[in-house]
Amino acid sequence: MKTIFEKSSGVGNDYVGVDGVGSDIKELEQLIPENLLRKEPIGLPQLSELEVMRHYKELSDRNFCIEKGFYPLGSCTMKYNPKVNELLASLEGFANLHPLQSDEDSQGALELMYNLQEKLKYITGMDAISLQPAAGAHGELTGMMVIKKYFEVKGEAQRTKVIIPDSAHGTNPASAKMCGFDIVEVKSNSRGQVDVEALKELVDDSVAAIMMTNPNTLGIFEEQVLEISKLMHDNGSLLYYDGANFNAIMGWTNPALMGFDVVHLNLHKTFATPHGGGGPGAGPIGVVEKLKKYLPSPIIEKQGNLYVRNYNIEYSIGKVRSFYGNFGVLVRAYAYILMMGTNLKLASADAVLNANYIKEKLKGVYDLPYDEPCMHEFVLSGEKQHHQGVSTLGIAKRLMDSNCHPPTVYFPLIVHEAIMIEPTETESKAVLDEFIETMLKIAKEIETNPDEVLKSPQKTPIKRVDETLAARQPNLVYKNI
Numbered sequence: 001m002k003t004i005f006e007k008s009s010g011v012g013n014d015y016v017g018v019d020g021v022g023s024d025i026k027e028l029e030q031l032i033p034e035n036l037l038r039k040e041p042i043g044l045p046q047l048s049e050l051e052v053m054r055h056y057k058e059l060s061d062r063n064f065c066i067e068k069g070f071y072p073l074g075s076c077t078m079k080y081n082p083k084v085n086e087l088l089a090s091l092e093g094f095a096n097l098h099p100l101q102s103d104e105d106s107q108g109a110l111e112l113m114y115n116l117q118e119k120l121k122y123i124t125g126m127d128a129i130s131l132q133p134a135a136g137a138h139g140e141l142t143g144m145m146v147i148k149k150y151f152e153v154k155g156e157a158q159r160t161k162v163i164i165p166d167s168a169h170g171t172n173p174a175s176a177k178m179c180g181f182d183i184v185e186v187k188s189n190s191r192g193q194v195d196v197e198a199l200k201e202l203v204d205d206s207v208a209a210i211m212m213t214n215p216n217t218l219g220i221f222e223e224q225v226l227e228i229s230k231l232m233h234d235n236g237s238l239l240y241y242d243g244a245n246f247n248a249i250m251g252w253t254n255p256a257l258m259g260f261d262v263v264h265l266n267l268h269k270t271f272a273t274p275h276g277g278g279g280p281g282a283g284p285i286g287v288v289e290k291l292k293k294y295l296p297s298p299i300i301e302k303q304g305n306l307y308v309r310n311y312n313i314e315y316s317i318g319k320v321r322s323f324y325g326n327f328g329v330l331v332r333a334y335a336y337i338l339m340m341g342t343n344l345k346l347a348s349a350d351a352v353l354n355a356n357y358i359k360e361k362l363k364g365v366y367d368l369p370y371d372e373p374c375m376h377e378f379v380l381s382g383e384k385q386h387h388q389g390v391s392t393l394g395i396a397k398r399l400m401d402s403n404c405h406p407p408t409v410y411f412p413l414i415v416h417e418a419i420m421i422e423p424t425e426t427e428s429k430a431v432l433d434e435f436i437e438t439m440l441k442i443a444k445e446i447e448t449n450p451d452e453v454l455k456s457p458q459k460t461p462i463k464r465v466d467e468t469l470a471a472r473q474p475n476l477v478y479k480n481i
């Protein structure tokens with residue numbers, strides 16, 4: 001008998017090929033140690049197809065999704081993902097292509113990845129893109145590794161600090177720290193922007209980079225970004241742009257124009273590929289010319305008429321993920337970008353308009369700590385309602401009774417009782433008006449009958465859970481409720 005399991009010849013991976021599937025099962029059994037062979041039937045429930053279908057249909061009915069209702073989850077851009085993207089990602093030539101097939105055999109997929117790199121270069125203004133990182137935080141880590149390597153090669157390894165504003169997404173300090181940097185926080189000023197005077201105090205030759213989000217997580221555009229980039233560059237430091245949420249600026253400006261050197265994008269936020277629940281994502285990074293030689297390998301390149309994977313990158317930080325990124329997500333994002341074309345600019349305009357519309361209708365009833373024109377999102381405070389007996393958590397739970405996913409709450413950390421609302425461009429005025437009405441109704445209810453609000457959610461399959469217990473001792477037994 002030939003060996004049934006053998007190492008494939010593919011590019012040094014631990015990929016194991018199975019030759020013998022479909023051959024005599026008894027032969028396979030002989031290879032399994034006696035003590036590992038099952039003696040009794042496993043006792044799986046015997047169910048009809050209909051029963052299984054009912055089970056999954058019910059589970060899906062219990063789940064909340066954008067196709068079911070409004071999902072204003074700030075910072076997360078829960079926009080509608082056109083279903084044609086799903087269709088295209090499931091085309092046989094994409095879905096069944098093996099990642100170890102040769103370049104010659106994979107021209108379509110490589111062309112798509114190359115073209116996507118080009119589109120993302122155009123959108124971000126960067127000079128080179130790596131599609132490899134599998135999520136936003138993964139992109140941040142990759143970007144920070146590039147920055148670290150750049151300074152090592154340059155002989156400036158004494159740059160051990162990364163400056164991060166106090167409004168930043170939690171992944172920013174986490175990624176920089178994982179990469180071995182020390183985090184230095186810079187405060188925001190009274191207008192919710194980086195305090196440039198405070199920043200000047202922090203800048204010296206131990207600073208490798210600043211990580212910024214612009215518009216920041218308050219939904220406010222950092223007006224002094226050019227002054228900040230000059231300050232950092234004059235100091236020999238680099239600027240990292242957290243572009244997880246690009247929904248406010250597509251086609252209007254880009255990180256290169258603002259003076260950034262590295263950027264990551266979340267294709268699973270801005271570029272209409274599904275996300276949530278820890279599913280596959282894509283967090284490509286873009287870099288300026290001088291950082292190109294540090295990118296993860298391979299980069300997809302065009303040589304003559306052939307698209308190739310180039311592993312030969314001078315100071316590459318190596319690979320940050322198996323193969324070439326979450327290819328199915330890349331297909332969806334590329335389809336979306338092609339479908340939208342220059343309408344991406346309109347999408348950003350509508351995202352900003354929708355956010356400002358809701359903000360103007362809710363301010364006064366809810367506190368608005370930073371009363372500025374906003375970009376794609378804005379942050380209210382539930383402080384007043386908290387004093388009336390219902391915290392922001394209660395408001396979030398009450399929204400669930402109106403078929404609305406709660407906004408992001410208690411983030412960013414610099415706003416007490418924060419409620420972060422991002423409507424996105426894919427909602428109609430009717431939906432926005434309904435949401436505004438619901439939010440106003442909840443504020444009224446809190447004034448007149450807070451106990452009723454505290455009983456929420458009342459209409460969801462699961463009511464209020466003990467959040468600590470649910471996290472520490474989850475009871476995942478299926479109950480037919």
Ligand SMILES: *Cc1c(COP(=O)(O)O)cnc(C)c1O
Nearest residue numbers: 075076135136137169171242244
């Ligand atoms: C979502 C988000 C991230 C992290 O992205 P993941 O894909 O969840 O890792 C980083 N920064 C900002 C501003 C975000 O909104």
